[in-house]
Amino acid sequence: MTEWLDDDPEGFATQDALVSTQGPRVRLPFYVAPATDARFNTVRPPVAPVACWRLNEALFDLDSSLLKPGVRASAPRFAALLRANKGSLAAVFGHADASGLDDYNRGLSVRRAQALYGLLTRDVALWEKLYKEPLGNDRWGTRAVQMMLGALLDPAADPERPYYAGDPSGIEDGPTIAAVRRFQADRGLTTDGDAGPKTRAELFAAYMDAVCTDAAGQPFSMTPDRFVGRGEDPLGKGAHQGCSEFNPVLVISQADQRKYDSGAAPRAERDARNASNRRAIVFLFPGDIPVTASAWPCPRADEGTSACRKMFWPDGDQRRRPGLEAREYRNDHRTMACTWYDRFARFSPCEGRTYTQITVTLRNRFAELIAGAPYRIQAAGRSRVGRAPDGVATITVPGVPERCLVEWGRTEDRGMDEAEGPPPFRLELYVNYDVxxxxxxxxxxxxxxxxxxxxxxxxxxxxxxxxxxxxxxxxxxxxxxxxxxxxxxxxxxxxxxxxxxxxx
Incomplete structure (x- = not known):
C-alpha cells in the first residue's frame, strides 16, 4: 500500500502562487483475514499526486475566471516540474468561495479550471467560449482585451512598451481601439480597431505564449493526453473540473458570517477573508494511476452538482459550514466536503501544510566545500545544528521564508553548540531568490x-x-x-x- 507523508516536500511560493513537489512515499503492508460470509472489502492503492501548481486568488479577478499576467512568475517552476515528471498525468481543479449559490459557484469554478487548462494546452477555442458565453459577472469582454494587450510588448514602441498602457477598465475608449489597431497591424489583420473573433484568436495565442514560459523564457505547453483521461473525453472529464464551494481551505466563524450577512461589516472584508478559497490547482499524478476517465469521480463541466454530492463525507455539509471558531484545512483537515478530493489534497503542499527544504553548501573563502564542517542554520523560527560530512547542510521549515541565517566553521573547529566566540563564517542567505x-x-x-x-x-x-x-x-x-x-x-x-x- 502506498501512503503519502507530509514531510520534507520541496516548494516555491509567492503571494500569487505555489509550486511544489510531493513528500516521499513509504510502503505499508496490507493486513488481511478470512471473511466469515460473502461480504468483502476491496483494497485499492490511493490516488496521490506527485506535484502541484496552485494559482491563488490574486491571479483571478473576484467573481471571474480571467487569468492575470502574474501567472508567468511561477510558470517556469511548473515547467521544471513537468520535465521532472515526464510520465505524469495532470488534472486541473477550480474552486470558488462561499459567497454565492452552489450551482453558480460550480460554474465559476469550472470556468477557472478551463481557463488554466486552456492556457496549458493553448486551447484558443476554449478561451473564446469563455469570452463569448459569460456567466453572471464573469464577463471577459473589453477588460480581457486590455489586460492581454497590456502584457504584450509593442515592437514598434521606443523604448518598448506594451500595446495598452492603461488600467484594464473594461471601457472601449480611444487608447484601447488604437492598441487593438497596432496589434492587428503587426499580425496582418484588418486594422479596424475591433477585437473581433479573428483578432481575439491571435491575441489569446500571443498572451498564452507570453505568460506560460519556462526558465529560459520559451513558451511551453501540454497536450491533452498529458491529462487524466488522456484526452479521450471531448468534454475534458478528468482533465479539468470545478469543485464549486465544496472544498474550502478556510471556513469563517458563525459570528463573522452573521456580521457579513447583516451588513455590519463591508462586503470587501468578507471577500478578503475568503480570498484563499478562490483558487485553481494543477495536480500531477503518477502516470500509472488506476483510474480511467470513465471512472473519474468528478463530473464533466456541463454537469450539475449532484455528482459532486455523491462523493460527500456523511458530514460533508457540516464540514464546510461555519462553526463557533474559524477553521483552516491545513490545521485540522475538516473543511472539505468531497471525500475524493480530501483524500489526496490533505497530503499536498498546495492544500495542506507547505514545507521548504533548504540545502546549503558550506564552503571556505576559496569556494571549496568543507567536509565535516560544523554548522547552524536558522530559518522560519527553526534551528538546526550539526556537522556536514560532505559539506552539505539541510533544514526543513514550514512555508517559504525569504531568508535563512547560516553559520559554519572549518573541519577542525568545535561544533556550533560548543564553540566560544563568533563562528568563522556567517552569512544571511536569500531563499526566495527567483522572485x-x-x-x-x-x-x-x-x-x-x-x-x-x-x-x-x-x-x-x-x-x-x-x-x-x-x-x-x-x-x-x-x-x-x-x-x-x-x-x-x-x-x-x-x-x-x-x-x-x-x-x-
Whole structure:
C-alpha cells in the first residue's frame, strides 16, 4: 500500500502562487483475514499526486475566471516540474468561495479550471467560449482585451512598451481601439480597431505564449493526453473540473458570517477573508494511476452538482459550514466536503501544510566545500545544528521564508553548540531568490555567492564580472546574467552531484 507523508516536500511560493513537489512515499503492508460470509472489502492503492501548481486568488479577478499576467512568475517552476515528471498525468481543479449559490459557484469554478487548462494546452477555442458565453459577472469582454494587450510588448514602441498602457477598465475608449489597431497591424489583420473573433484568436495565442514560459523564457505547453483521461473525453472529464464551494481551505466563524450577512461589516472584508478559497490547482499524478476517465469521480463541466454530492463525507455539509471558531484545512483537515478530493489534497503542499527544504553548501573563502564542517542554520523560527560530512547542510521549515541565517566553521573547529566566540563564517542567505525583477534576482544571487547586497548593484556586478573573466562594465547584460545564474547553481550543487559531474 502506498501512503503519502507530509514531510520534507520541496516548494516555491509567492503571494500569487505555489509550486511544489510531493513528500516521499513509504510502503505499508496490507493486513488481511478470512471473511466469515460473502461480504468483502476491496483494497485499492490511493490516488496521490506527485506535484502541484496552485494559482491563488490574486491571479483571478473576484467573481471571474480571467487569468492575470502574474501567472508567468511561477510558470517556469511548473515547467521544471513537468520535465521532472515526464510520465505524469495532470488534472486541473477550480474552486470558488462561499459567497454565492452552489450551482453558480460550480460554474465559476469550472470556468477557472478551463481557463488554466486552456492556457496549458493553448486551447484558443476554449478561451473564446469563455469570452463569448459569460456567466453572471464573469464577463471577459473589453477588460480581457486590455489586460492581454497590456502584457504584450509593442515592437514598434521606443523604448518598448506594451500595446495598452492603461488600467484594464473594461471601457472601449480611444487608447484601447488604437492598441487593438497596432496589434492587428503587426499580425496582418484588418486594422479596424475591433477585437473581433479573428483578432481575439491571435491575441489569446500571443498572451498564452507570453505568460506560460519556462526558465529560459520559451513558451511551453501540454497536450491533452498529458491529462487524466488522456484526452479521450471531448468534454475534458478528468482533465479539468470545478469543485464549486465544496472544498474550502478556510471556513469563517458563525459570528463573522452573521456580521457579513447583516451588513455590519463591508462586503470587501468578507471577500478578503475568503480570498484563499478562490483558487485553481494543477495536480500531477503518477502516470500509472488506476483510474480511467470513465471512472473519474468528478463530473464533466456541463454537469450539475449532484455528482459532486455523491462523493460527500456523511458530514460533508457540516464540514464546510461555519462553526463557533474559524477553521483552516491545513490545521485540522475538516473543511472539505468531497471525500475524493480530501483524500489526496490533505497530503499536498498546495492544500495542506507547505514545507521548504533548504540545502546549503558550506564552503571556505576559496569556494571549496568543507567536509565535516560544523554548522547552524536558522530559518522560519527553526534551528538546526550539526556537522556536514560532505559539506552539505539541510533544514526543513514550514512555508517559504525569504531568508535563512547560516553559520559554519572549518573541519577542525568545535561544533556550533560548543564553540566560544563568533563562528568563522556567517552569512544571511536569500531563499526566495527567483522572485522580483531581473535586477532584484541578480542582487540576491550575487549576495548568496559572496557579493554583499550592501554594495551598489553595479559594483557587485563589476566585481563578479572581473572574477569570472568578463569585461567589468558593471552592467547586468545577458551574458553576465546567464553566467551569474550558472555560477549560483554550481555553488549550490551538493557534493555528490559535483562528483558525478567530474566522473562524467
Amino acid at each position: 522580483g525583477t531581473i535586477e532584484e534576482q541578480a542582487r540576491k544571487r550575487l549576495h548568496n555567492i559572496g557579493y554583499p547586497d550592501t554594495d551598489p548593484l553595479d559594483a557587485a556586478v563589476r566585481a563578479f564580472q572581473w572574477d569570472i573573466g568578463l569585461c567589468a562594465t558593471g552592467t547586468l547584460d545577458e551574458p553576465t546574467h546567464l553566467a551569474l545564474v550558472a555560477a549560483h547553481g554550481t555553488l549550490a550543487t551538493p557534493v555528490a552531484s559535483l562528483e558525478e559531474a567530474d566522473r562524467g
